[in-house]
């Protein structure tokens with residue numbers, strides 16, 4: 681399955697339909713525990729995934745935390761196993777890319793974007809506010825879906 685398809689199936693099964701999407705609720709629905717981890721700040725990391733557990737850096741902005749948790753959930757969805765941050769091999773980059781695409785598709789659901797655009801909401805700032813993401817993340821997502 682592509683990241684888009686996998687995220688779609690997660691949304692169908694575990695999303696309550698509310699915006700912004702709360703990836704912590706989705707993780708909890710999958711019996712994955714989500715924790716704040718102060719230690720991530722000192723090693724300059726956003727989050728971490730181990731089977732059954734996601735942790736995130738509580739010092740980051742809530743929108744970044746939303747993306748991080750969704751990203752780590754992507755590692756779970758693709759069965760990547762614990763991520764080795766130091767490893768910059770091709771396969772690692774590929775896994776990171778899969779997790780990022782999954783995260784974008786999960787927190788900016790295609791159907792919700794289509795609905796808002798249909799309602800005439802087209803400004804980056806308003807869309808990014810609805811989805812709880814940065815305007816840049818919103819722009820990349822709209823590009824990928826062919827709206828730009």
Ligand SMILES: [Zn+2]
Pocket residue numbers: 751752755763775776779
């Ligand atoms: Zn990752």
